[in-house]
Amino acid sequence: RRSASKGYDYIVVGGGTAGLALSTRLSQGLPDSKILVIEAGPAALDELGINVPGKKGSTLGTKYDWNFTTIPQVNAKNRVLAQNRGKVLGGSSALNLMTYDRSTANEYDGWEEVGNPGWGFDDFLPMMDKSENFTSKNTEWYDGDVGVNTNGPVRGTINRYIPPFQGGWVPVLNSLGIGTNKEYMGGNILGVSYSSSSIDPTHYNRSYSANGYLPLAGSNLVVLTAETVIKVNMTKVRGTYRATGVTLANGTFIPASQEVILSAGSFGSPGLLELSGIGNKTVLGSAGIMQLIDLPSVGENLQDHIRIQTSYQLKDNYTGVDHFRWNATYAAQQLQLWVDGKFSQYDYTGSAYTFQTWNQSMGNDSELVALAEAAARNSTFPAEKKKLEWMYDDSVPQLEIIMSDGYTGVKGYPAVNTSLYGKDFLSFIGVVMHPFSRGTVHINASNPLGKPLIDPRYFSNEYDLQAAVAVVKKCRQLALTPPIRDVWVSEYEPGLDNVKTDAEWRDFALNTTLTIYHPVGTCAMLPKKKGGVVDSKLKVYGTTNLRVVDASIIPVLISAHMQTAVYGIAEMAAEIIIDAADS
Numbered sequence: 001r002r003s004a005s006k007g008y009d010y011i012v013v014g015g016g017t018a019g020l021a022l023s024t025r026l027s028q029g030l031p032d033s034k035i036l037v038i039e040a041g042p043a044a045l046d047e048l049g050i051n052v053p054g055k056k057g058s059t060l061g062t063k064y065d066w067n068f069t070t071i072p073q074v075n076a077k078n079r080v081l082a083q084n085r086g087k088v089l090g091g092s093s094a095l096n097l098m099t100y101d102r103s104t105a106n107e108y109d110g111w112e113e114v115g116n117p118g119w120g121f122d123d124f125l126p127m128m129d130k131s132e133n134f135t136s137k138n139t140e141w142y143d144g145d146v147g148v149n150t151n152g153p154v155r156g157t158i159n160r161y162i163p164p165f166q167g168g169w170v171p172v173l174n175s176l177g178i179g180t181n182k183e184y185m186g187g188n189i190l191g192v193s194y195s196s197s198s199i200d201p202t203h204y205n206r207s208y209s210a211n212g213y214l215p216l217a218g219s220n221l222v223v224l225t226a227e228t229v230i231k232v233n234m235t236k237v238r239g240t241y242r243a244t245g246v247t248l249a250n251g252t253f254i255p256a257s258q259e260v261i262l263s264a265g266s267f268g269s270p271g272l273l274e275l276s277g278i279g280n281k282t283v284l285g286s287a288g289i290m291q292l293i294d295l296p297s298v299g300e301n302l303q304d305h306i307r308i309q310t311s312y313q314l315k316d317n318y319t320g321v322d323h324f325r326w327n328a329t330y331a332a333q334q335l336q337l338w339v340d341g342k343f344s345q346y347d348y349t350g351s352a353y354t355f356q357t358w359n360q361s362m363g364n365d366s367e368l369v370a371l372a373e374a375a376a377r378n379s380t381f382p383a384e385k386k387k388l389e390w391m392y393d394d395s396v397p398q399l400e401i402i403m404s405d406g407y408t409g410v411k412g413y414p415a416v417n418t419s420l421y422g423k424d425f426l427s428f429i430g431v432v433m434h435p436f437s438r439g440t441v442h443i444n445a446s447n448p449l450g451k452p453l454i455d456p457r458y459f460s461n462e463y464d465l466q467a468a469v470a471v472v473k474k475c476r477q478l479a480l481t482p483p484i485r486d487v488w489v490s491e492y493e494p495g496l497d498n499v500k501t502d503a504e505w506r507d508f509a510l511n512t513t514l515t516i517y518h519p520v521g522t523c524a525m526l527p528k529k530k531g532g533v534v535d536s537k538l539k540v541y542g543t544t545n546l547r548v549v550d551a552s553i554i555p556v557l558i559s560a561h562m563q564t565a566v567y568g569i570a571e572m573a574a575e576i577i578i579d580a581a582d583s
């Protein structure tokens, strides 16, 4: 193995979701090139908190998490919200909640329509497919093989276990006029499904970039862990800039003869550009960094999905995942079953999803459409225009609801010694698909190498707040509809008596809305004059050989969880970079 300081042809910064997929593909496609991927976190391939599906969420707030937060959100009662990101080999694919889906074809087409040739659904679906091995085709909850592939590195699997108290999910949604969708990976996600998770059914463990892609890499890929990059070194050549390598926090310079690729994620990649002198002059100046390339959109255009939840105490005859919190014996038994490769409740992540338009959900979307029009009216940014177009498009969902096993919320699981301690819960997690709030992430001028200043500007327009209220009311409606109504004793959060009026729902939304961890757009792929940081070949404007390849390049937030798109972006980038090397 080469020593890191000797230099490489390609350096990928960030061994996360996109970074490991990309560097693996580069090592395969460019066998004569030397490729280095540098990851700030450790490798943790044997970590049960990562591998065991039923332990999802247990690594948040740990050493595997960057533990970022927002700045106080002025439109959300000044709350400071968590912004978790993986700091481990595999990045956020090691920490995520494993939902494995895709949005509607029209939304990927929207990426192309805002100025990115070659990124529409017909071109992008094959890239997402390249990454996947969908193991549940032709099963009870998936018809045939529409839109899926079966020989890629990351597994997508519908859970083999659906808890009895979730048996009412599909009948309830059907009774409310929502059709069952067993082809949700094929470019139409509307309807109700028992949907897939990134789980490998060989051992029912998490499938992610570190255990999916990396074992396929050639020996020409070197993986450096526990090293943080602090800047890309740039040199001016005939009026444009060339990346010559990267500098580590310990001062080591590592040269790159061909390309440097940033895959440090939606909060990491814009910061690295700024630390390298690429960005907004004021931001750089206040941090004492000399501007090399004037690119004012770096760190702008942050978009994220917001979520809001209600939760219910299950009747005592049901065993939910909260059992793991309060019954150590049960948890140990189930974990041993999982370790032994036997059927275990720890196999399970969650399966019950619905995606709907406002019309499907409420019968009438005119008030929300009017608010969306008001939110988008004065914007020239392509994302708002697209989101408004999608409000009028019957194929594009505006809300998602997940029926989730276990307590999820803001109030907290009941404290020891209270009457509800030792009870199990189910939660409904409502998500607004196309919020109009658009925020920023920048380096902190007083500590440029420290945590970034993240300001998603949650609820900076009325549409987002009313949409959150509409989706959380829907959560309660689903809970109150038999046979779901028959499985629970009482509404724990917010409580049927505590929140009844619209004013109370509004207050509840302001107090409890959170992120569902899908920040995108901070190095948007767009024409430069429209707010772009990278072009449609993912190259940073003003450079010859610096690219960004991760969730930050997504120009418009779509109605899906992000991982399948991020893997698709990495596969697309690999083709682009390999083609460029061959030409």
Ligand SMILES: Cc1cc2nc3c(=O)[nH]c(=O)nc-3n(C[C@H](O)[C@H](O)[C@H](O)COP(=O)(O)OP(=O)(O)OC[C@H]3O[C@@H](n4cnc5c(N)ncnc54)[C@H](O)[C@@H]3O)c2cc1C
Binding pocket: 013, 014, 015, 016, 017, 018, 019, 038, 039, 040, 041, 060, 084, 085, 086, 087, 088, 089, 090, 091, 092, 093, 095, 096, 097, 098, 099, 100, 101, 227, 228, 229, 230, 263, 264, 265, 266, 268, 269, 272, 516, 517, 518, 519, 549, 550, 551, 552, 560, 561, 562, 563, 564, 566
């Ligand atoms: C808690 C959580 C739950 C989620 N749930 C789901 C879900 O259920 N389904 C879904 O589809 N999506 C989910 N997502 C979103 C999805 O996982 C992310 O969008 C996706 O993983 C982002 O990939 P990425 O490559 O852009 O960034 P990441 O995977 O975060 O990779 C960035 C990598 O760069 C490294 N890095 C950063 N800065 C530096 C530096 N300076 N030097 C060296 N290395 C650096 C990081 O440590 C990290 O490994 C979730 C995300 C989170 C955080």
